Amino acid sequence: MKVTIEEFTEKDAEDLEEVFHKVWSVSYEYPEEWRKSRQLKKEEIVREMHAGHHFFGARNEQGDIIGVYKLVITEEGCFGEHQSILPEYTGKGVASAMYKQFIEYAETHGCKKNYVNILKTHEACIHLVEKYRFCKVGEEFEQAKGMTVQKYERVVE
Numbered sequence: 137m138k139v140t141i142e143e144f145t146e147k148d149a150e151d152l153e154e155v156f157h158k159v160w161s162v163s164y165e166y167p168e169e170w171r172k173s174r175q176l177k178k179e180e181i182v183r184e185m186h187a188g189h190h191f192f193g194a195r196n197e198q199g200d201i202i203g204v205y206k207l208v209i210t211e212e213g214c215f216g217e218h219q220s221i222l223p224e225y226t227g228k229g230v231a232s233a234m235y236k237q238f239i240e241y242a243e244t245h246g247c248k249k250n251y252v253n254i255l256k257t258h259e260a261c262i263h264l265v266e267k268y269r270f271c272k273v274g275e276e277f278e279q280a281k282g283m284t285v286q287k288y289e290r291v292v293e
């Protein structure tokens with residue numbers, strides 16, 4: 137499956153809401169409260185877009201959004217979060233394509249590094265950040281009640 141990553145706009149907010157709901161309603165490795173907070177409504181998505189968050193992701197051959205993640209540039213660098221891929225598209229290269237684009241975005245926008253927080257028990261995500269040469273930074277921490285994460289970063293070359 138060939139995957140191209142694009143930046144979504146306000147016009148995509150309703151479809152993004154649907155993806156977030158489908159993905160996070162069944163992401164049982166995360167605490168329920170966190171899963172609910174990840175199911176953004178279209179109004180929240182638009183508000184975050186206006187606040188400087190970029191929503192990137194992929195569409196299938198029919199033009200439907202199959203995966204999304206959020207990117208924001210901070211003083212520290214290029215922060216990625218909220219990666220959400222429809223279950224039927226996991227293991228098909230969507231996450232890898234998003235990480236490649238995430239790294240390229242940092243390179244072309246003058247960021248010193250990319251960084252993410254990864255659930256310490258999420259083996260697929262850990263494998264992905266290690267594949268793209270992200271390194272652990274600092275100690276594990278509780279990002280939400282009952283949810284321990286590890287920060288990973290990758291210095292821009």
